[in-house]
Amino acid sequence: MSRFAHSRSITRAFVIALACSLAGAIVLARYGSDTTAADPWIFWFATFWTIAQTTLIAVALSTFRSALRQSQAERQLQSVARLHRSILDSAGPVMIACDLSGRINLFNPAAERMLGYRAADVLGKLTAADLFPESEMVRVGEQLSASLPSSKPHPEVPPETADQLLPYVRYVASFPASRVRGFEMRYRRKDGSTFPAMVYLSAVRSSAGSIDGLVSVAVDLSATRRAEYALRESEERYRDLFENSAEMIATLSPRGRYLYVNPAWQTLFGMDSSQFENLIGFESAFPPEVQAEAAALFHKALHGVRVERHPLRLQNSAGETVEVEASLSCRREESGPVSVRCTFRDVTQQNRRERRLRIQLVVSQIIGETTSVDEGLTRVLEALCGTFSSDFAALWTVDDAQHLIRPRVTWYARGRSSEDFLRETHGQVLARGESLPGTVWSQGKPCWISDVRQDPAFSRRGTARLSGYVSGWAVPVRVGNQVIAVIECFSRQLIREDPDLLATVETVCGSVGQFMARAGQEARLRQLDRQRAFILSSVADGIIGVDSANRIAFVNPAAAGMLEYPESAVIGRDVHEALHPPSVGCGAGCPTRRAILSGESASGQDVYMRQSARSFPIEFALMPMIDEGQSVGSVISFRDISQRYALDHMKDEFISTVSHELRTPLTSIRGALGLLQAGMLGKVTDKASNLLRIAVANSDRLVRLINDILDLERMQSGRAPLTFRMIALDELARQAIEAMQPMADAGRVHLLCDVIVPAPVEADADRILQVLTNLLSNAIKFSPPQSIVRVNIGRSPDGVTLSVVDQGRGVPADKLESIFDRFQQVDASDSRQKGGTGLGLAICRTIVQQHGGRIWAEQNGTQGSIFRVFLPDRASLSASGEEVASGHSG
Amino acid sequence: MPRRILIIDDEDDIREVAALSLETVAGWDVTMAGSGAAGIIKAQELLPDAILLDVMMPVMDGPTTFRELRSRPETSHIPVILLTAKVQAADQKRFSDLGVAAVMFKPFDPLALAKDIAAALGWNDE
Incomplete structure (x- = not known):
């Protein structure tokens, strides 16, 4: 029966009882005053009836009131239930309940939102374990079990409790409802993703007080975690900023006590924070020499003056000098200064x-x-x-x-x-x-x-x-x-x-x-330049520096003097035109022009013109200037040889005169002796004839000596110029042999043309003949009778070598070279015994050298000697850049 | 007929030796003069077959004497041989350029002098 039907029946019973009571009361009123008038039984009946009815009414009233109260309670319960439902539906936290087997029987909308399941899909179908990542329940369960006080025995748990819920039920059962603490767990959404939540667990108890199930209220901690993380990050950042700052940071109380020092500050002073806390003043940390300055800075900052980048120089804990820029400022509140901020920046390196x-x-x-x-x-x-x-x-x-x-x-x-x-x-x-x-x-x-x-x-x-x-x-x-x-x-x-x-x-x-x-x-x-300038100014030779365009870049005073130009007047002029004005009209054969155009070192003689149009003979040398492989010009040095010409002339005159004056008496002597010896003036005795022979021979030797001295002097002074032309050296050798044949015959020496190849060579025929004659004469003179003197000629790529080979007494090794010096013979008596002058080989060497050639002596095995003459091809000589002394034609 | 030779030389000794040489070796007729001027006169008088003329003589040297001889019609044809102690090449060239018949050098071989003169003058019969 419903509560409403029950209430109606009570109401009906109450009305009946009330009607009965009313009837009893009326009876009593009618018969009460006259008991005798009525049957007493009726009276008593009516009394009892009334009492019963009244009691009944009271009971009915009580029952009615109880039913009414129950109805009200039911309405209240229904209201609470609606309220709970409303709370469940509108609650932000996830609310999930399950029975002891783990089956879910409550799944609020927040849970639907958070976990992605619909309640209909969960209720009665899923268990609590399905809402957590694998092993999460076990992990948290173990934590909960571990958190239980070990001193107390574990509470009894209903036997039907599923294993995985045991620790949870035990945990809930261990504390009064108000003391059960929340714990963190990760939930798993339907899509598999997870989120952290703070779970508050409570037991669902039966009316008997036994645990029927569990209710969890979970709050998503994702946002909280994020906020916590952000906060932690922010704090970490600031902490990191200070703790890892290269700048030294300290906070001090207005009294100068250190409140905070970052590690950089600690490192600078070599103290830890506790040591700083014990210091009595800001400056106490500083070395004595800067304490006053530091104290002044702190004082300034404390009084509101902002100290910005004040330079400080101090020794750090390692004893190194550190330069810092100190910035100090004071934080104030209404009550006054609160703290002094101090920042040092290390600017030592900077x-x-x-x-x-x-x-x-x-x-x-x-x-x-x-x-x-x-x-x-x-x-x-x-x-x-x-x-x-x-x-x-x-x-x-x-x-x-x-x-x-x-x-x-x-x-x-x-x-x-x-x-x-x-x-x-x-x-x-x-x-x-x-x-x-x-x-x-x-x-x-x-x-x-x-x-x-x-x-x-x-x-x-x-x-x-x-x-x-x-x-x-x-x-x-x-x-x-x-x-x-x-x-x-x-x-x-x-x-x-x-x-x-x-x-x-x-x-x-x-x-x-x-x-x-x-x-x-x-x-x-500069000193060298001065020396050079001094040398160039002092030197008697004219020196002209020429640039790569053959223009005069430098001229020394001697050159300017000889040319009769001011130095400035010739700078920049074409060098050839300055030396040979166009009016001279020198041709292609001009030695100076050829030397300039050749770009190679060269020397020679020429005639230069003074500004006054007077010419003067010169001897010049041109040296190209090469810088890093490039021709940058040349230097021409020249010497006025007018005086030398005059001197040469005088010398020639002198020699000529001496020669003449020596020859003149010799002519008489030689002529007289010759006539006497020949018996033209009557017969002479043998002894006289012998003496006359000696006199004739020596006068002849004297004549030869004079001739040789003259020859050598002229050749070595360059006044006997060679005349080069192509000659056949083999033919020249034959001529020499032929000329020397009488002498060879007289000495009973055999002259042989041994190996003679055609040997055309450019040379001065007379001079080379003189050489050959000399060599043959020597060979014959120093050869024993019946011995052989051979002449042979060999050709090489760069010239011709003529050899005179004898079987004479030979030349000692130590004299092979010296015999070419003047008056140097193998034996000092040779000139007397052999009638030589001691100048023949010196003349030969001079002649050969003037040809650019070489003459030398060798030992001919064990007996005799070999004299060799090498004459180079003139072409190869030119190609090698050598210049034959006095080798100019004509 | 022996050749007639005029020797013009300022050196008495050389004149004597040369004359003796030509006379004894070749049998020539030698006349001597001690200077250029004297030589010219003798040349004009004797008109010798050849003149042996010294170069270095005081007052009138050999070349001058030679030019004088050449300038006179009566002596211009007489061959002149310069006999000189100046043996340098430049001197030789200078003498040759004068137009003399030959240049011979002192000292000479007295036995060969006549032969050399004959050869120089083309006296093949000597």
């Missing part, structure tokens, strides 16, 4: 780089624009002092020859007196290894003295103390590997060794070294 570049630039400019070496070096010292906070600098130059080093230039800052130190510096000459400059010179590397006043090896420490110099350093100036100078600097401040400073100065010293070397070379070049 400053070094800038300093290095600046000093290099300055030094380059100085070197580039300075003409005076000492002035340039002084300015370099000044620049070094300015850049590296030094007050005195000196450059010492090495004197390798004397093994000494001495000061060359100095510079010092104006102000406090440095005269004593300067004077002592200039008065010093140091040996290798002595004092600071000598040490750097010997070691070839920089040297730093933190306190020169205390250094016993520093020779000027006394005056350094007086002048207030404290720290000093010196750097070698090198060219290649050679130390040529040393630069030293002194500062009135105590400066710790700064390897970077030394490295920078070493770089600068490289430029200084090149500058000094170049200046030295330039000085030498």
Whole structure:
């Protein structure tokens, strides 16, 4: 029966009871006043009836009220149910319930949205395990089991609970409902993707209080995770920014206590954060020399002055000099300053780089624009002092020859007196290894003295103390590997060794070294130029420099003087026209023109014209100027040989006269002796005849000697020019043999033409005949009777070789060469015994050399000697660029 | 008929030796003059077959004497042989260019002098 039908029946029963009660009451009222009037039974019946009815009414009322209350409760339950439904439907979190077998019996719309299933597809069809990734339930279950207090016994779990739900049911059962903590789990969507969720689990209990199932409320944590991640990232970024910043960051309280220091700050000062926390003031972390400056900066910042990039120089924990830019600012609130932010930026490298570049630039400019070496070096010292906070600098130059080093230039800052130190510096000459400059010179590397006043090896420490110099350093100036100078600097401040400073100065010293070397070379070049100019001006020979277009680029005073032109008047003129004006009309055979056009070295004689149109004989030499394989012009040197001509003429005259004056008495002697010896003037005794023979022979020898001396002198002076023409050397040899035949016959020596090939050669026939005759004469003279003198001729690609082979006494090996010198014979008595003059072979050599040939002697095996004459082809001679002395035709 | 030779030389000794040589070796008739001027006069007087003329003589040297002889009709035809101690090539050329019959050099072989003169002058019968 429905609650409504039950209520109607109660109402009906109540109305009946009420009607009965009313009837009883009426009866009582009618019969109550007169009990006798009515039957007492009726009275009592009516009484009891009324009471029963009233009770009944009360019961009915109670029942009605109860039914009404139940109805209201039911309505409330229905309202709650609707509310629950509404909550379930509209709730954001996923709500899923399942029974103890895991079968899902509640799946709210949020679950549908989040997991992608429709409730109809899930309810009664899927189990809880289907909503999680594989093994997720096991993993979380283990975590939950592990989280349970081990001291308490596990609560009882309904036996029908599925295994996979056991830890969950046990977990829920272990805590009061309000104490069950949520846990994280990953859900799996229908499409297989997963998401994290915070799961709050509760038990579904029966009216008896036993657990019937589980309800999970899950909140998607994806967004939360993302937000957390973003937050964490953001925090991490800031933390990373500070912790890994190369800049040094510190936050201090207004009292100067360190609140935060990043690792870079800790590294700079070599302390950890706890040590900073113990410091009493900002400046306490700094080295003593910069504490006052640091305190001032903090004070400024605290009072609202923003400190921006203030340069600070301090030693870091490793003892290295660090340059920082300090920026300090104060964070304020209404109550006053809250904290001071302090940021240091390490600009050491940047400053070094800038300093290095600046000093290099300055030094380059100085070197580039300075003409005076000492002035340039002084300015370099000044620049070094300015850049590296030094007050005195000196450059010492090495004197390798004397093994000494001495000061060359100095510079010092104006102000406090440095005269004593300067004077002592200039008065010093140091040996290798002595004092600071000598040490750097010997070691070839920089040297730093933190306190020169205390250094016993520093020779000027006394005056350094007086002048207030404290720290000093010196750097070698090198060219290649050679130390040529040393630069030293002194500062009135105590400066710790700064390897970077030394490295920078070493770089600068490289430029200084090149500058000094170049200046030295330039000085030498200038000196050389002056010497050359002096030589060119002093030399008596005319020298003309010609460019590649054959125009005069240079003319020395001698040349200008000989040509009677001002030097400036011939510069730029065509060289040939300057030497041979067109009016002369010299032809193609002009030696100078040929030499200029040939582009090769050449020499010869010519006649040049003065401006006054007077000619003068010259001897010239042309030398091409080749630069890197290219002809850039030539140099013509020439000499006025007018005087030589005159002298030659005088000499000729003298020789001619001497010859004449010697011959004239000889003529009488020779003639007289000849007539006497021949018996033309009467018979003479044998002894007299012998004496006359000796006298005739010696007068003949005297004549030959005079002839040979004259010949040799003329040939060697070049005044016996050769006349070249094609001759048959073989024919010439036959003529010589024929001419010498009588002499050979007299000595009973056999003259043989051995191997003679046709040998045309360009030569002066008379002179070559003279050579052959001489050689044959010698061979015959020094050959024993019945021996053979052979003549043979051989041809080679570049010339002809004629050999005279004898079987005479031969020439010792040590005299094979010297016999061609004047008056040098194998035996000093030869000239007397053999009637030779001692000049024959010298004449032969002169003649052969004038042909560009060669004459030499060899030993002929064990007996005799071979004299060979090589005459080159004139064509090959020209091709090889040689020029035969006095070889000009005519 | 022996050849008549005029020797013009300022050197007495050479004149003597040369004359002796030509006279004894060849049997020629030799007349001597000690200077160019004297030689010209003697040449004009004697009209010798040949003149042996020294080059280097004071006042009037050989070439001048030669040109004088050539300039006079009576002596212009007489062959002149220069006998000189100047043996340099340039001298030789200069002498040859004068137009003399021959140039002979001092010192000479006294035994060959006459033969050399005859050869130079084409006296084949000597």
